[in-house]
Structures are given as C-alpha cells and as structure tokens.
Amino acid sequence: MNISWFKVFRLASRDYFHEKLMSSCFVLALAAVLGPMMVLFGLKFGIVGAMVDQLIENPLNREIRPVGSGYYDQAWLEKVRARPDVAFLVPRTRSIAAAIELSSEHSPRILTVELMASGRGDPLLPADSPLAQGTSSVVLSQSAAEKLGVEPGDTVDGSLARRFRGEKERVHLNLSVAAIAPARAFSRDGAFVSLSLLEALEDFRDGRAVADLGWEGDPADTNRSYPGFRLYARTIYDVAGLRDAFAELNVDVHTRSAEIELVQRLNRNLTVIYWAIAIVGLVGFSLSLGASLWANIDRKRKELSVLRLVGFRTGDIVWFPMIQALFTAILGWGLAVAIYQTTALVINDILAAQLKSGQQVCRLLPWHYGVALLLTCTAAMLAAGLAGLRSARVEPSDSLRDL
Numbered sequence: 163m164n165i166s167w168f169k170v171f172r173l174a175s176r177d178y179f180h181e182k183l184m185s186s187c188f189v190l191a192l193a194a195v196l197g198p199m200m201v202l203f204g205l206k207f208g209i210v211g212a213m214v215d216q217l218i219e220n221p222l223n224r225e226i227r228p229v230g231s232g233y234y235d236q237a238w239l240e241k242v243r244a245r246p247d248v249a250f251l252v253p254r255t256r257s258i259a260a261a262i263e264l265s266s267e268h269s270p271r272i273l274t275v276e277l278m279a280s281g282r283g284d285p286l287l288p289a290d291s292p293l294a295q296g297t298s299s300v301v302l303s304q305s306a307a308e309k310l311g312v313e314p315g316d317t318v319d320g321s322l323a324r325r326f327r328g329e330k331e332r333v334h335l336n337l338s339v340a341a342i343a344p345a346r347a348f349s350r351d352g353a354f355v356s357l358s359l360l361e362a363l364e365d366f367r368d369g370r371a372v373a374d375l376g377w378e379g380d381p382a383d384t385n386r387s388y389p390g391f392r393l394y395a396r397t398i399y400d401v402a403g404l405r406d407a408f409a410e411l412n413v414d415v416h417t418r419s420a421e422i423e424l425v426q427r428l429n430r431n432l433t434v435i436y437w438a439i440a441i442v443g444l445v446g447f448s449l450s451l452g453a454s455l456w457a458n459i460d461r462k463r464k465e466l467s468v469l470r471l472v473g474f475r476t477g478d479i480v481w482f483p484m485i486q487a488l489f490t491a492i493l494g495w496g497l498a499v500a501i502y503q504t505t506a507l508v509i510n511d512i513l514a515a516q517l518k519s520g521q522q523v524c525r526l527l528p529w530h531y532g533v534a535l536l537l538t539c540t541a542a543m544l545a546a547g548l549a550g551l552r553s554a555r556v557e558p559s560d561s562l563r564d565l
Contacts, residue, residue, distance in 0.1 A: 170478045174485035185490070188451065192494025195443045196538060197501030199436075204506055204524040206436055210429045212521060217398050217422060220346075221285035224249070224395040226404055229414040231256075231389035239391060245407075247400035252279045252357060253388035259364040264337075264353070266318045268311030273351055275306050277363070278392065280354035285394045286347040287354065292340040294355045297362055297375060299338040301354040304345045314341050326369045326379060333366065333377055361386070398422050444541050451487065452545035487546030491539045499531060 178185050217223045234253065243251045254260070260277045280287065280294060280301065287293075287301065292314075294300050300320075302312065312318060320335040343354060362372045371379040395401045402419045409415075506524040513523050 170481050171485055174482050175489065177482075178486045178489050185486075188454065188490040189493045189497060191450065192447060192490060192538070192542075193497035193501060195447045196494060196498035196534065197505075199440050199443055200498055200502040200526065200530075200534060201505045201509075201524065202439065203436055203530070204502060204526045205509070206432045207527075207530070208523045208525045210425070210432060211525070212523065213425050214398075214429070217425060221394060223398055223418045223422060224285065224401060225418070226393045226395060226401065226408070227416045228390050228408075229416055232413065233387045233389070234391060235385070235387045239388070242391075242393070245404075247396050247404055248393060249396040250281075250283050250285055250392075250394040252281055252284070252392050254279060254390040254392055255360045255364045256389055259367045260360060262320045262322050262335075262353075262363065264306070264310060264318045264320055266310045266312050266316065268316070269309065271309065273306060273309055275303075276348075276350060276352040277355050277360055278348070278352060279357040279360050281357065284354065287341075287343055291343070294340055294353075294359070296356055297335065297359045299340040300359075301341045301343050302339055303343050303348040303350065303352040303354075305349065306351040306353060307339070307342045309351065312339050314339050322363060322366065324367050324369065333375070335375070444537070448541045448545040451490065451542060452547075484543060484546045487542040488539060491542035492535075495535050495538045498534070502526070 239251060239253055242248060261274055262277060263272050263274050265272045282293060284293075291301065300318070302310070302318075307313070310318060316339045318337050318339060320337050321332055323330060323332040325331070348354075362375055362377075365372050365382055366375075366377050366379070369379050370382050371377060372382075393404075395404050399422075401417050401422055405415060405417050405419050506522070506526075509524045510522045
C-alpha cells in the first residue's frame with residue numbers, strides 16, 4: 163500500500179500538538195539556547211559595527227601623511243594618484259609658506275590662518291561643497307569664519323610679506339569665501355585653497371615672480387617639487403596596504419592603521435568566541451533533542467509498529483521524528499526571535515543617551531534571522547536523524563508481542 167507523504171505529515175503534526183507539554187519543553191529548550199546566542203551576536207554585531215562605522219565616517223582614519231619633508235615631483239605624485247586604492251591626493255607646500263593673514267570689514271582683527279591645498283573629491287569637505295577656484299577664492303574653516311564674521315559670498319583681504327633684495331614687500335589679495343568647511347574638517351583657523359594659490363604664495367615668499375598676480379621677482383622654478391602630500395585611502399581597509407607600499411618606496415608615513423587593525427582584530431576575536439559558544443550550544447541542544455526523540459520513539463514503539471501493519475513503509479516512519487523536529491526548530495526560532503527583540507529593545511533603550519540618533523548597540527540585519535532559522539532547522543534535522551534510525555528498526559511484529 164502506498165501511503166502519501168501528506169498522511170505522514172498529518173499524523174506527525176497531530177501527535178506533536180497532542181503532546182503539548184513535551185513539545186513545549188522542546189521549544190522552550192531551543193529558545194533558551196538560541197535566544198541568548200542571538201542577543202550575544204546582536205551585541206557583537208552592533209558594538210563592532212558602530213566602531214567600524216565611526217572609522218569609516220571619519221576621513222582622518224584614511225589619511226596618510228609623510229613623516230618629515232621629502233622631494234616629491236609631479237611625476238611621482240601622478241604615479242601614486244593612479245593607484246586604485248588611493249581616493250584623493252594633493253601636494254603640500256612648505257609649512258612656513260602655507261599661511262596668510264586675513265581680515266574682513268566685519269571684524270577688526272587680523273587673523274593668521276593655515277592654508278591647505280584642496281580639490282575635487284577632498285574627503286574633508288562635503289561632496290556638494292563649492293571648491294576654492296584659482297587664486298581668487300577660499301573655503302574657510304568654521305573657526306576662522308566665526309572670528310572674521312564672514313559667510314559664504316563675502317570677501318576677505320589676504321596679505322603676506324617678504325623681504326626681497328633688501329626691501330620689505332607686502333601684497334594683498336581679494337579672496338571670495340566660497341564656503342565654510344564643517345568643524346570636523348579643520349578645528350583650527352585655516353582655509354582650503356587651490357594648489358595654484360599655494361604655489362603662488364610659496365613663489366612670492368621665495369622671491370620668485372608670479373606673473374598671474376603681477377608680483378615681480380626672480381624667474382619661476384620650472385622643476386617644482388613638494389615637501390609632502392595629503393593622501394586618503396579609498397577605504398579604511400586599504401590603509402595598511404598603502405603603508406606597506408610606501409615602506410617599499412622608503413617613504414616613512416604616519417597612518418591610523420594601528421587603530422583600524424585593533425578594531426579588525428577585535429572583530430575577529432569576538433567572532434571566534436561567539437562561534438565557539440554557538441557551536442557548543444547547538445551541539446548540546448542537538449544531542450539533547452536527538453536523545454529525547456530517540457526516547458520518544460522507544461515510548462511509541464507499539465504505535466509505530468501498528469502504522470507499519472496498516473501499510474506505512476520504513477521511509478514513512480523515518481519522517482515521523484524529522485517532521486516533529488522541524489516543528490520544534492521553527493517554533494523555537496520564533497520564540498528566540500521574540501526573546502531577542504525584547505532584550506535588544508531594553509538594551510538599546512538603556513543606552514540610548516550614550517548613542518547617536520538612529521544608532522543601536524544591539525542589532526541584527528534581516529538576513530541574520532534567516533541564517534539563524536536555517537542553522538536551527540539543519541541542527542534539528544540532523545538530531546532527528548538519530549531518532550529516524552531508531553524508528554527505521556521498528557517492525558510490524560512488535561505490536562503483536564504485547565497481545
């Protein structure tokens with residue numbers, strides 16, 4: 163007689179829900195193991211994820227600066243800029259020449275500001291921020307803008323002096339304020355300018371002529387080199403590789419690779435610890451569920467043998483504990499999710515005052531729930547395999563021995 167799989171499923175489900183107390187114990191046992199593991203992973207994912215997000219959000223973590231001064235010509239810089247792991251690179255002139263005195267009609271003070279070369283794609287500036295163009299505009303730091311009392315669109319007067327051929331000279335520049343940089347970009351009094359303006363200021367202080375601005379002096383140097391540069395890796399994971407690449411070029415650089423590697427190492431270590439705990443918990447639960455289902459088959463040996471007498475095949479009987487284990491896995495997973503959601507809500511609410519808006523210290527992504535369900539069902543089915551082997555040995559004659 164051919165018994166349909168649907169009849170096996172119906173009998174297994176009726177038997178499972180008929181013994182509510184035992185089935186509930188199985189479900190609670192699974193939820194007691196899986197729920198805390200989900201909370202533990204949620205904390206690990208949330209805490210480490212928040213640390214990684216902070217590293218990614220702060221462009222200074224991707225910055226690479228040479229230690230000391232060197233000689234970097236345009237060809238060398240272009241070669242480095244062409245690397246796929248470099249997001250932004252701009253030369254840096256000598257520090258002594260990268261400063262200018264600014265004043266405005268809105269403030270009586272004269273402010274000396276640091277100058278930094280900038281350009282399209284500068285990570286320190288917002289993507290939609292206007293850039294300093296040529297020798298006629300600047301992007302002021304928030305500190306400098308507040309002290310000068312200016313806003314975007316205003317004009318500031320820039321002045322610098324030099325001693326050339328025994329005489330002191332001072333020149334002035336009318337500079338338009340293209341934008342105000344956010345406070346995190348540069349905390350001191352500073353300004354982001356074009357490389358051409360920085361080069362003009364350096365040439366002026368070195369006694370060279372700047373034809374575009376009408377400043378007289380010695381002939382300009384056609385073989386310009388720079389003492390340093392400001393470079394940003396494409397991602398935080400590219401910083402270590404760039405550091406090693408510069409080491410091969412005998413260029414000593416300063417990076418935050420140690421902090422990045424610390425977070426990555428913490429993530430790896432926590433992952434190992436979590437999976438060690440998870441494997442022990444899943445193996446323990448699987449063995450416990452398998453032993454319980456094995457004992458359940460022994461307890462129902464007479465009933466199962468009757469099913470064999472009425473036409474159920476060995477393969478049909480094997481599916482009996484497998485289906486019941488699947489019920490336990492799904493219901494236990496659902497209860498574990500409820501436990502996790504409640505616990506995570508409490509944890510995030512307690513720590514809400516220490517977190518940024520929208521940030522969670524305990525969180526899981528939707529696919530994490532799917533993986534948890536898949537692993538739970540797999541473990542339960544493997545555990546049920548032990549009981550399945552036991553049920554396969556049930557013979558029809560077993561029901562007649564008690565008559």
